[in-house]
Amino acid sequence: MAKIQSDARVDRPLLFRIVAICLLALIVAVPLLGGPLSGSALGLTPYLANIIGQIATFALLALALDLIWGFGGILSLGHGLFFAMGGYLIAMHMLKAGYVYGGVTPDIMTFMGWTELPAYWFGFESFPYAFVLILLVPGLVAFLYGWMSFRSRVSGVYFAIITQALTYVAMLLMYRNDTGFGGNNGMTGFSTLLGVPVGAPGMVTGLATASLVVLLLAFLACGALMRSPFGRLLIAIRDDEARLRFLGYDTLWPKLAAWCLSGVLAAIAGALYVPQVGIINPRLLAPEVSIEIAVWVALGGRGALSGAVIGAIIISALKFWLTGFVPEAWPFILAGVVLVVVTLLPNGLLDLKPQRLLAPLRRNRKPAPEPAE
Amino acid sequence: MPFRFLRLQGFLAAAILLLATLVALPAAAQDRADIVAEICSGDFAAQQSALSRLAGAGVEAGSEGALWARRIVEAFEGRSLRCGDGLAVIDTPDGPLRASTLEPAEGVDTSTLSAPSVNLRLRAVAASAGAVLRLFTEESVAARAEAAAYVDRRREALTPEILAAAVERETDAALRDTLSTLRASLLLADPDPVNRIAAIEAIAQDATLRNRTAIAEALAGETDAAVLAAGEKAMAGIDRTLALGKVLATLYSGASYASVLFLAALGLAIIFGLMGVINLAQGELIMIGAYAAWFTQEAIRAALPGLLDYYLILAIPVSFLAAALVGLLMEVLVIRRLYDRPLMTLLATWAISLLLINTVRVTVGSQNLEFYQPAYVSGGFPVLGDFIMTSNRLFAIAVALFAFIAVVILLRRSLFGMNVRAVTQNRAMAGAAGIDTRRTDMMAFALGSGLAGLAGLALSPLYNVNPGMGTGFIVDSFMVVVLGGVGSLVGAIVAALGIGQINVVIEPIYGAVAAKVLVLLLVIVFIQWRPEGLFAPKGRR
Numbered sequence: 001m002a003k004i005q006s007d008a009r010v011d012r013p014l015l016f017r018i019v020a021i022c023l024l025a026l027i028v029a030v031p032l033l034g035g036p037l038s039g040s041a042l043g044l045t046p047y048l049a050n051i052i053g054q055i056a057t058f059a060l061l062a063l064a065l066d067l068i069w070g071f072g073g074i075l076s077l078g079h080g081l082f083f084a085m086g087g088y089l090i091a092m093h094m095l096k097a098g099y100v101y102g103g104v105t106p107d108i109m110t111f112m113g114w115t116e117l118p119a120y121w122f123g124f125e126s127f128p129y130a131f132v133l134i135l136l137v138p139g140l141v142a143f144l145y146g147w148m149s150f151r152s153r154v155s156g157v158y159f160a161i162i163t164q165a166l167t168y169v170a171m172l173l174m175y176r177n178d179t180g181f182g183g184n185n186g187m188t189g190f191s192t193l194l195g196v197p198v199g200a201p202g203m204v205t206g207l208a209t210a211s212l213v214v215l216l217l218a219f220l221a222c223g224a225l226m227r228s229p230f231g232r233l234l235i236a237i238r239d240d241e242a243r244l245r246f247l248g249y250d251t252l253w254p255k256l257a258a259w260c261l262s263g264v265l266a267a268i269a270g271a272l273y274v275p276q277v278g279i280i281n282p283r284l285l286a287p288e289v290s291i292e293i294a295v296w297v298a299l300g301g302r303g304a305l306s307g308a309v310i311g312a313i314i315i316s317a318l319k320f321w322l323t324g325f326v327p328e329a330w331p332f333i334l335a336g337v338v339l340v341v342v343t344l345l346p347n348g349l350l351d352l353k354p355q356r357l358l359a360p361l362r363r364n365r366k367p368a369p370e371p372a373e
Numbered sequence: 374m375p376f377r378f379l380r381l382q383g384f385l386a387a388a389i390l391l392l393a394t395l396v397a398l399p400a401a402a403q404d405r406a407d408i409v410a411e412i413c414s415g416d417f418a419a420q421q422s423a424l425s426r427l428a429g430a431g432v433e434a435g436s437e438g439a440l441w442a443r444r445i446v447e448a449f450e451g452r453s454l455r456c457g458d459g460l461a462v463i464d465t466p467d468g469p470l471r472a473s474t475l476e477p478a479e480g481v482d483t484s485t486l487s488a489p490s491v492n493l494r495l496r497a498v499a500a501s502a503g504a505v506l507r508l509f510t511e512e513s514v515a516a517r518a519e520a521a522a523y524v525d526r527r528r529e530a531l532t533p534e535i536l537a538a539a540v541e542r543e544t545d546a547a548l549r550d551t552l553s554t555l556r557a558s559l560l561l562a563d564p565d566p567v568n569r570i571a572a573i574e575a576i577a578q579d580a581t582l583r584n585r586t587a588i589a590e591a592l593a594g595e596t597d598a599a600v601l602a603a604g605e606k607a608m609a610g611i612d613r614t615l616a617l618g619k620v621l622a623t624l625y626s627g628a629s630y631a632s633v634l635f636l637a638a639l640g641l642a643i644i645f646g647l648m649g650v651i652n653l654a655q656g657e658l659i660m661i662g663a664y665a666a667w668f669t670q671e672a673i674r675a676a677l678p679g680l681l682d683y684y685l686i687l688a689i690p691v692s693f694l695a696a697a698l699v700g701l702l703m704e705v706l707v708i709r710r711l712y713d714r715p716l717m718t719l720l721a722t723w724a725i726s727l728l729l730i731n732t733v734r735v736t737v738g739s740q741n742l743e744f745y746q747p748a749y750v751s752g753g754f755p756v757l758g759d760f761i762m763t764s765n766r767l768f769a770i771a772v773a774l775f776a777f778i779a780v781v782i783l784l785r786r787s788l789f790g791m792n793v794r795a796v797t798q799n800r801a802m803a804g805a806a807g808i809d810t811r812r813t814d815m816m817a818f819a820l821g822s823g824l825a826g827l828a829g830l831a832l833s834p835l836y837n838v839n840p841g842m843g844t845g846f847i848v849d850s851f852m853v854v855v856l857g858g859v860g861s862l863v864g865a866i867v868a869a870l871g872i873g874q875i876n877v878v879i880e881p882i883y884g885a886v887a888a889k890v891l892v893l894l895l896v897i898v899f900i901q902w903r904p905e906g907l908f909a910p911k912g913r914r
Contacts, residue, residue: 069716075716075719077719145897148897148901149897149900151901152900152901152902154900156649156715156716157645157649157650157651157715157716157719158855158900160716160719161651161719161851161855162855162893162896162897162900164848164851165848165851165852165893165896166893166897168848168889169848169886169889169890169893172885172886172889172890173886173890175886176884176886287844288727291719291720291723294719294720295720298717298720328731328735331727331728331730331731332728332731334724334727335724335725335727335728335731336724336728338720338721338723338724339707339721339724339725339728342707342710342711342714342717342718342720342721342724343706343707343710343711343721346714346717
């Protein structure tokens with residue numbers, strides 16, 4: 001199954017730079033337009049700033065998935081799991097900090113009739129501790145599952161399905177009230193973040209800007225990483241893992257490293273997302289949510305970081321816009337987008353190059369290869 | 374002389390026989406007159422004994438006697454029975470009737486007659502006797518059930534013999550159970566310990582939870598050591614049978630869940646083995662199958678109501694073909710364009726499942742469908758203890774068995790089956806040997822989808838049918854495929870049974886979530902050991 005990558009899909013220097021510059025522009029514009037200029041004609045309403053912030057976290061999530069799917073050839077249908085982990089951990093921090101420093105009793109304590117929070121909530125009032133856990137817990141889960149799967153060479157469709165099952169089971173667990181994470185009500189009623197009240201005037205734009213900054217940093221870092229020897233190795237594993245093994249490479253560790261990095265990035269996205277929406281509940285773990293992440297990446301184009309970011313932005317913006325007035329139509333639109341992308345645009349929107357638009361019926365489009373089954 | 378004597382003897386015997394027959398007929402009439410006289414006597418003990426005899430009329434005098442007795446008891450209760458001058462009549466709007474014969478009593482002035490006194494205790498006995506007689510005379514099951522509930526509370530006129538006769542006559546199974554239990558508790562209250570032991574042993578013959586409770590209740594106030602010992606022994610025996618019945622019932626419900634899983638997973642496994650594609654819309658094809666069964670039911674109800682009982686049978690081809698057609702369209706329109714990109718087929722089939730769910734939701738609605746339950750899928754056969762082999766589960770198992778046999782024959786004996794096996798083993802070589810691999814893919818995809826449709830039909834008498842029903846099955850079906858290995862019929866059966874049983878065994882103890890978690894963890898650990906599944910085809914892949 002030797003497939004030679006003549007197409008420089010991995011590096012799209014121009015597109016990459018355009019996306020980076022746009023993100024930079026947003027980082028400057030959002031605090032400016034949402035803060036001092038919010039009253040002017042160009043000013044951002046808090047609602048719009050909040051949506052920009054949310055979309056930035058989605059783009060970060062898509063970036064995480066593209067790392068493993070686009071460059072490693074490993075599809076995860078369970079990235080919602082890591083996203084939700086980050087979300088739950090930051091929610092625990094915010095509730096505990098509000099409880100310890102602000103005296104706000106979390107809803108779940110009243111609801112469950114607890115006089116104190118369970119033992120595993122210990123220390124969550126400290127942000128550094130919570131932050132370390134946000135990196136550590138998803139990383140550890142990703143490591144354990146990835147190590148078990150990659151070691152026994154579970155890959156492709158099998159791997160994807162089991163990640164989906166994992167997320168599904170996590171959802172069932174979180175729906176239970178006795179696990180101590182709020183059950184089907186989830187967690188809400190956050191009061192402070194980093195000592196600032198949630199309702200403070202600059203909070204919305206601040207969080208949105210922070211999300212954009214993290215997105216840009218992750219985007220640049222991942223771009224550098226994928227251009228590095230490690231990235232090249234990962235791409236080589238995607239294209240022909242067996243050959244690399246015969247050449248003497250240990251393919252387990254590069255895959256595992258990329259997988260864990262992807263999980264941690266997704267968790268950071270979740271930790272940025274939850275303070276902006278003010279609630280987390282197990283619906284984030286539904287299999288549909290995780291598949292939708294894959295749809296963002298597929299639409300934007302796998303194997304190009306800029307594509308993943310663009311795909312996430314387009315679909316989530318469309319969703320925010322459309323569900324406002326035609327909520328019933330959204331599933332049909334989403335399904336239609338997916339079917340069009342997978343049948344007509346194998347590499348997503350990246351296929352829409354000018355010369356392709358001129359010759360749309362050309363048959364020899366070469367899709368990005370997937371690992372040999 | 375001896376000869377003559379014999380003749381005389383024979384004559385005498387014949388005469389006595391004749392006399393006996395002649396006396397027998399008026400004997401019933403005489404009894405009735407006696408009973409009426411006792412009731413009219415005003416003597417409490419005589420009245421009570423008369424009422425007991427009336428209550429037993431259903432046992433001794435048949436239904437005609439029971440009807441008469443009921444009439445008398447009701448008249449007595451309603452104070453329309455009038456006595457006096459050695460005469461007893463029932464006062465009715467159409468004129469008085471003679472109590473013993475129910476013939477019109479002409480020329481009797483009821484105003485000169487008085488109703489016999491009814492005190493509180495007598496009224497209770499009469500009410501109880503009336504309810505007992507209703508057990509024997511009422512036409513409707515509901516009225517008899519009501520009477521049974523009444524005598525359970527007011528047992529004044531009740532005896533074990535009467536209940537034995539009532540159980541004998543009863544046609545409704547549930548009511549018969551109620552009456553048997555009632556009889557058991559009456560027997561257990563017998564003053565003689567020997568009778569109580571006999572009662573316990575008799576009751577323990579029928580090992581049900583209900584009888585166990587009856588014995589346990591009786592023992593609660595028991596003082597006699599022998600009775601207590603017999604009771605403990607009987608309960609231990611019932612417990613063993615009940616435990617065994619419970620195990621069998623669990624295995625049975627696991628087997629029926631496994632049949633549905635097997636049907637869904639078999640289709641998945643065939644498709645995955647052949648094309649390396651996992652169909653995330655398999656759950657929605659189950660839903661399509663169930664909806665096709667419902668549409669068949671509605672069509673038959675509208676066009677041929679006489680055949681409504683057979684709609685589940687008639688729906689077998691409909692459900693299969695409906696799901697197969699949807700599968701065929703999926704393959705032709707989408708899947709075949711993605712043959713070298715299996716990961717993309719996950720997204721594509723997910724999009725199709727989203728489309729199917731929402732299309733059904735918009736067109737038919739999201740409420741649960743109402744299914745008519747023909748006689749052969751309602752009720753069941755009691756087997757052991759409280760284990761009832763319910764027909765709806767039996768139906769699911771039967772459909773799965775039928776489909777399994779059909780698929781085995783198809784794959785092993787037909788040209789199409791040979792093609793499927795060849796393409797599964799080596800696509801390029803099969804193509805080189807002249808097999809149309811694209812066509813084989815298409816047909817196999819339709820077959821796998823059709824099997825999911827059959828799963829939908831099989832579960833329609835068991836589970837709720839609504840647009841979102843498929844999502845619950847999909848994860849378990851995949852686990853069956855992963856566990857069983859690809860393209861192995863035996864593997865699919867073993868894995869489906871295993872996962873089905875784990876689900877029903879764990880669920881009552883730790884809950885449904887724990888069952889799913891355990892299955893998933895088992896599968897993850899299991900693929901460490903055998904990544905290709907339990908029954909993977911031999912050879913390198």
